[in-house]
Amino acid sequence: METKSIMIVGVGGQGSLLASRIIGNVLLSQGFEVKVSEVHGMSQRGGSVVTYVKYGDEVNSPVIVKGEADIIISFEQLEAARWLPFLKKGGHLVTSTQKIDPMPVINGAAVYPDDIIGKIKAQGVDVIAVDALTLAEQAGTSKASNVVLMGVVSKKMQFEESVWQAALEQCVPAKFLELNKKAFALGRAAE
Amino acid sequence: MKKLMLGNEAFARGLYEAGCKIASSYPGTPSTEITEEVAKYDEVYAEWAPNEKVAMEVALGASVAGARSFCAMKHVGLNVAADPLYTAGYTGVTGGMVIAVADDPGMHSSQNEQDSRHHAIASKVMMIEPSDSAECKEFAKAAFDLSEQFDTPVIVRMSTRVAHSQSAVELCDRVEKDLIPYEKNIQKFVMMPGNAIRRHPQVEQRIEDIRKYAETSPLNRVEYNDTKIGVIAAGISYQYARDALGSKASYLKLGIVNPLPVEIIKDFCQKCETVYVIEQLDDIIETHCRKNGLNVHGKDTFSLLGEISQSIVREKILGETAEFTEFPENVPVRPPVMCAGCPHRGLFYCLSKLGVMVSGDIGCYTLGATAPLCAMDTTICMGASISGLHGFNKARGAESEKKSVAVIGDSTFMHSGMTGLVNIAYNATNSTVIILDNSITGMTGHQQNPTTGKNLKGDPAAAVNLVDLCHAIGIKSVRVVDPYHMAETEAVIKEELAKDEPSVIISRRPCALLKYVKHNPPLKCDHDKCVGCKQCLKIGCPAISIHDKKMTIDHTQCVGCGICTEMCKVGAIG
Ligand SMILES: Cc1ncc(C[n+]2csc(CCOP(=O)(O)OP(=O)(O)O)c2C)c(N)n1
Numbered sequence: 001m002e003t004k005s006i007m008i009v010g011v012g013g014q015g016s017l018l019a020s021r022i023i024g025n026v027l028l029s030q031g032f033e034v035k036v037s038e039v040h041g042m043s044q045r046g047g048s049v050v051t052y053v054k055y056g057d058e059v060n061s062p063v064i065v066k067g068e069a070d071i072i073i074s075f076e077q078l079e080a081a082r083w084l085p086f087l088k089k090g091g092h093l094v095t096s097t098q099k100i101d102p103m104p105v106i107n108g109a110a111v112y113p114d115d116i117i118g119k120i121k122a123q124g125v126d127v128i129a130v131d132a133l134t135l136a137e138q139a140g141t142s143k144a145s146n147v148v149l150m151g152v153v154s155k156k157m158q159f160e161e162s163v164w165q166a167a168l169e170q171c172v173p174a175k176f177l178e179l180n181k182k183a184f185a186l187g188r189a190a191e
Numbered sequence: 192m193k194k195l196m197l198g199n200e201a202f203a204r205g206l207y208e209a210g211c212k213i214a215s216s217y218p219g220t221p222s223t224e225i226t227e228e229v230a231k232y233d234e235v236y237a238e239w240a241p242n243e244k245v246a247m248e249v250a251l252g253a254s255v256a257g258a259r260s261f262c263a264m265k266h267v268g269l270n271v272a273a274d275p276l277y278t279a280g281y282t283g284v285t286g287g288m289v290i291a292v293a294d295d296p297g298m299h300s301s302q303n304e305q306d307s308r309h310h311a312i313a314s315k316v317m318m319i320e321p322s323d324s325a326e327c328k329e330f331a332k333a334a335f336d337l338s339e340q341f342d343t344p345v346i347v348r349m350s351t352r353v354a355h356s357q358s359a360v361e362l363c364d365r366v367e368k369d370l371i372p373y374e375k376n377i378q379k380f381v382m383m384p385g386n387a388i389r390r391h392p393q394v395e396q397r398i399e400d401i402r403k404y405a406e407t408s409p410l411n412r413v414e415y416n417d418t419k420i421g422v423i424a425a426g427i428s429y430q431y432a433r434d435a436l437g438s439k440a441s442y443l444k445l446g447i448v449n450p451l452p453v454e455i456i457k458d459f460c461q462k463c464e465t466v467y468v469i470e471q472l473d474d475i476i477e478t479h480c481r482k483n484g485l486n487v488h489g490k491d492t493f494s495l496l497g498e499i500s501q502s503i504v505r506e507k508i509l510g511e512t513a514e515f516t517e518f519p520e521n522v523p524v525r526p527p528v529m530c531a532g533c534p535h536r537g538l539f540y541c542l543s544k545l546g547v548m549v550s551g552d553i554g555c556y557t558l559g560a561t562a563p564l565c566a567m568d569t570t571i572c573m574g575a576s577i578s579g580l581h582g583f584n585k586a587r588g589a590e591s592e593k594k595s596v597a598v599i600g601d602s603t604f605m606h607s608g609m610t611g612l613v614n615i616a617y618n619a620t621n622s623t624v625i626i627l628d629n630s631i632t633g634m635t636g637h638q639q640n641p642t643t644g645k646n647l648k649g650d651p652a653a654a655v656n657l658v659d660l661c662h663a664i665g666i667k668s669v670r671v672v673d674p675y676h677m678a679e680t681e682a683v684i685k686e687e688l689a690k691d692e693p694s695v696i697i698s699r700r701p702c703a704l705l706k707y708v709k710h711n712p713p714l715k716c717d718h719d720k721c722v723g724c725k726q727c728l729k730i731g732c733p734a735i736s737i738h739d740k741k742m743t744i745d746h747t748q749c750v751g752c753g754i755c756t757e758m759c760k761v762g763a764i765g
Contacts, residue, residue, distance in 0.1 A: 025195065040221060045528060046525075060434035078525070081522045082518070082525075085517055087515070102525035103562065104524060104526075113518075113520045
């Protein structure tokens with residue numbers, strides 16, 4: 001099988017590491033060779049962060065380059081716009097509708113573009129936009145938007161739901177498991 | 192069993208399986224998780240040392256004692272530990288000694304982009320470089336065997352993408368290594384001139400012996416496919432090349448990056464039509480090839496700067512570029528910022544308001560240099576804030592002493608700041624030093640340090656009392672402030688700047704991300720009272736923004752620290 005690429009993008013602190021670990025475990029359980037590349041350190045402090053997941057029969061480079069991602073999962077609208085060039089022609093963009101102003105916007109040095117999702121769709125890109133933050137809060141905490149988005153993405157991939165449930169159990173501490181399962185279910189039912 | 196593991200986690204597994212007994216490190220991205228992970232194995236004693244020099248000396252001491260030992264650091268950490276490294280090259284080891292050093296091409300989290308291979312060459316110490324997690328584990332184990340076989344410390348060079356990528360690793364059992372009996376050996380371990388002079392030829396002989404070994408070592412391997420293009424690469428660069436070129440090229444993958452073999456490279460170059468050396472940062476393999484009369488492409492094709500990727504290889508060698516969709520408008524950048532509730536914010540707001548020269552240092556607080564605070568004038572390396580301020584004030588005199596401060600974090604102060612403070616006391620400038628004590632090593636992701644009262648395992652430990660320490664150094668005026676109270680903090684800074692003696696201000700409040708720190712409920716802005724004056728924006732809090740001319744607070748980020756309420760003149764925030 002040709003190597004497939006999934007990118008997870010967002011703002012440092014939004015929980016992209018957990019998301020990539022869940023997907024990584026789903027893929028490993030299906031017998032693929034998997035590489036997951038994370039960002040630690042400086043950019044975790046509220047900067048733009050990106051995590052790469054690649055899988056297939058053989059995976060070499062752990063990073064994804066422009067025009068290579070089959071799926072981009074974005075936790076924030078501006079980040080979806082920023083990383084759009086990494087999407088393959090015909091790829092899918094799954095994004096939360098959450099907006100977080102970056103410091104240049106807060107300072108008035110730059111403007112947050114309006115109607116980002118509309119403008120991306122106008123480029124002919126398949127976009128699934130979900131209010132993951134509200135759904136996460138319904139599940140019990142705003143911190144679970146990452147797992148809500150996993151629920152959404154799970155429908156774009158060919159694996160059984162039970163495989164995702166098993167990965168959740170592996171990656172989430174027991175005391176938060178119920179909450180995260182709820183968040184996942186809300187994501188899966190969304191759209 | 193196969194498990195997805197970060198390169199750093201797999202490295203730690205390798206240490207465990209190889210029977211490593213002692214690990215001492217100082218954190219630094221992207222090396223930190225190796226030591227955090229190895230600490231989870233009860234069979235390995237692991238600690239955070241105050242700096243890399245101490246860590247390496249601990250590891251060497253443990254090796255002399257007959258144990259397999261380890262230390263880890265980021266690339267710039269090896270500069271700090273260079274002193275023991277260069278002489279450990281002379282003494283050699285008893286138990287195997289492995290040093291992990293993590294380079295950061297692209298400077299994801301670093302103040303420079305140096306190539307640590309230069310240290311291996313200069314110290315004549317063997318260096319090997321893995322290219323994925325499975326190799327991280329295997330190379331860590333091989334490093335111990337090679338260290339003992341050749342009587343040398345062995346450096347394992349990591350890089351950001353290898354350290355922080357997960358791939359599958361097969362787990363094995365630990366092989367316990369008994370302590371090698373201790374024998375006093377003055378000729379080997381007492382490096383005074385008479386002994387060192389006899390060790391030096393052995394160092395030269397050893398590097399030649401290892402070079403011979405490198406000619407046949409399984410750590411270096413050749414993969415022949417189409418021979419029109421030949422690629423010589425090590426570490427992550429090999430992965431980029433394979434990704435881009437697949438079976439369109441042949442590969443010489445080097446696992447041993449110092450010393451480099453000669454014969455297998457010559458042989459490979461002979462069999463391939465055009466040979467590219469693909470290496471990130473400096474042209475070390477390329478220069479070696481040229482020295483041996485081989486005509487290869489290297490930095491004529493690839494940059495000395497930043498990271499390589501599969502797309503760069505594809506473009507430079509095959510002339511292929513990818514198609515992609517661009518967002519039709521300018522996308523504002525999103526630089527890192529101090530977190531909502533960060534205790535450093537209040538302190539930096541005071542400094543920006545006072546307009547003083549700020550001799551800065553490295554940590555989360557370096558973000559005080561970014562807009563809108565812009566309250567930092569210099570950042571060089573860990574510890575340089577304090578010593579640099581002393582030099583600045585010696586150069587510019589008494590006037591300058593009243594208008595300048597140094598800022599340094601608790602971990603950085605213990606690392607190499609306190610020696611600078613000794614210099615201020617001893618060589619007398621009336622400098623003002625601010626220690627930003629957030630009770631943790633923040634930037635690298637929350638490691639304990641000698642001031643926090645806990646050790647690497649989280650168990651209680653002796654805590655350095657910073658006030659007493661500063662007094663003992665000879666600083667009489669030592670004040671403690673809470674940076675959440677900005678008015679008081681500002682007043683204390685002014686008082687200390689005015690004094691005709693050196694002083695230390697300890698700005699003390701735990702990092703808002705620490706688990707034990709209780710947060711207040713998020714604050715709200717009363718839009719009937721808000722006049723849209725934007726005073727609150729001056730503190731650069733990521734939770735605060737202006738929408739429709741009124742301040743809004745992002746409830747998912749706000750931790751209720753309340754410093755914005757001090758900014759608001761109309762009492763709209765509560
Ligand atoms: C020689 C060296 N070692 C390690 C690092 C990595 N590093 C950068 S800042 C830092 C420590 C920051 O901790 P602290 O001084 O307590 O400040 P905080 O981030 O908590 O504000 C470390 C370990 C480095 N830059 N240089």
